[in-house]
Amino acid sequence: MYMYTSHTTMNKQMEVVEWLKWYRFAINDVVSQRKAVVGTGYFDVLEADFYSAIHRAYYGPVIESMDLLPDRFEAEERSVYETPEVLHLVSGRNLFGMVCLVDWVPQLSFTYNEKLTSMPAASVLSQSTQNARICMNDVKENHGGLSQIQVTDIKNHASDAYKDLELHVSGRVVAVATRIPPKSCFGETQNDDVQDHIQVFLTLDDDSMVVGNGLDDKVGSRILLGTITGLGTSPEEGSCFVYNSSGTKTHVITKHRTLLVKHMHWYRVGEEVSVCECRCSRARLPPSKFWLFEPRCGMHDIGGWYIETFGRDKQGRTVPSQRFWDGFDANEQFDERLHPAMYLLSLAYRTLDIEDAKRRKQTIREIVEGKLFRILNLCKKLV
Numbered sequence: 002m003y004m005y006t007s008h009t010t011m012n013k014q015m016e017v018v019e020w021l022k023w024y025r026f027a028i029n030d031v032v033s034q035r036k037a038v039v040g041t042g043y044f045d046v047l048e049a050d051f052y053s054a055i056h057r058a059y060y061g062p063v064i065e066s067m068d069l070l071p072d073r074f075e076a077e078e079r080s081v082y083e084t085p086e087v088l089h090l091v092s093g094r095n096l097f098g099m100v101c102l103v104d105w106v107p108q109l110s111f112t113y114n115e116k117l118t119s120m121p122a123a124s125v126l127s128q129s130t131q132n133a134r135i136c137m138n139d140v141k142e143n144h145g146g147l148s149q150i151q152v153t154d155i156k157n158h159a160s161d162a163y164k165d166l167e168l169h170v171s172g173r174v175v176a177v178a179t180r181i182p183p184k185s186c187f188g189e190t191q192n193d194d195v196q197d198h199i200q201v202f203l204t205l206d207d208d209s210m211v212v213g214n215g216l217d218d219k220v221g222s223r224i225l226l227g228t229i230t231g232l233g234t235s236p237e238e239g240s241c242f243v244y245n246s247s248g249t250k251t252h253v254i255t256k257h258r259t260l261l262v263k264h265m266h267w268y269r270v271g272e273e274v275s276v277c278e279c280r281c282s283r284a285r286l287p288p289s290k291f292w293l294f295e296p297r298c299g300m301h302d303i304g305g306w307y308i309e310t311f312g313r314d315k316q317g318r319t320v321p322s323q324r325f326w327d328g329f330d331a332n333e334q335f336d337e338r339l340h341p342a343m344y345l346l347s348l349a350y351r352t353l354d355i356e357d358a359k360r361r362k363q364t365i366r367e368i369v370e371g372k373l374f375r376i377l378n379l380c381k382k383l384v
Contacts, residue, residue, distance in 0.1 A: 016288075071092050237258070
């Protein structure tokens with residue numbers, strides 16, 4: 002399996018409540034196989050079964066091959082705005098892909114804008130690459146022991162919701178997506194609609210062969226997979242639509258909520274009984290310091306989406322189905338199912354929409370608390 006490394010040098014210290022530390026230490030001993038069960042008695046067998054269950058729960062199912070995506074996996078959301086890796090695609094503890102911002106350049110916090118104006122050009126480049134580390138180390142004192150990793154002023158932070166995205170799987174750029182705001186022009190593309198448009202392109206190798214109908218809309222070495230309209234401009238509990246490269250409506254995406262859980266479901270239109278192709282669920286979780294297992298990554302420790310893909314077996318029954326990601330699959334074209342890049346890139350934009358809404362919804366209490374802590378820190382420095 003291709004091993005990913007983070008694009009940034011930022012490290013975030015893992016936090017855990019005091020009463021849970023012993024549990025995590027015990028789990029680390031079990032999953033690292035430092036504890037071996039010796040004996041054949043009843044309690045020995047029970048202990049061995051317990052260790053085996055913990056190991057499976059911690060590492061997840063074994064990925065035998067990456068020719069196909071797992072039929073169920075997770076997309077962990079970023080917990081810091083300074084990283085371009087919006088989603089980490091994981092199965093258990095295995096990171097097999099990610100959705101990233103295209104051509105991401107680290108942005109300096111408002112505090113450091115003045116400092117850079119007096120620095121030489123060579124130092125500016127070095128400073129920009131170390132911006133994430135600067136933001137981490139800038140504020141040592143924190144509120145109630147919580148990390149102040151997001152020190153960038155919200156008012157001075159540009160939203161990522163309309164930036165281009167890339168889907169990476171096993172070290173390859175599989176697809177890219179561009180989002181066009183409503184009533185706007187992007188390059189040569191004019192969007193007169195009142196809905197936002199997300200265009201998803203499949204990237205091709207030079208020796209790739211493309212077959213099938215409706216897949217001949219090429220842009221350089223890319224093929225237009227389809228367009229998603231209204232993902233960000235439709236209501237929180239509503240629907241938006243997917244159009245293929247020919248402009249034909251093929252799928253509907255439903256957004257709804259149950260208690261503490263957000264959902265996104267993909268259905269094909271034009272059928273009497275439409276089968277759900279992909280089901281994504283985002284449960285609201287407590288802070289990671291209360292998790293029984295230590296987070297896999299300190300910059301993606303707020304939870305994420307649980308993704309399930311479905312197909313039909315020979316008897317016509319709906320069953321979990323793995324999806325081909327490297328190019329096109331003849332079976333999926335016959336079944337008229339969407340390429341998994343459509344699910345994952347639209348899910349990333351949905352994540353950015355939710356992230357942006359949370360940042361804009363800053364309560365009066367948070368504003369007052371922020372100002373009080375600034376005054377308190379200033380008083381400490383003066384004393």
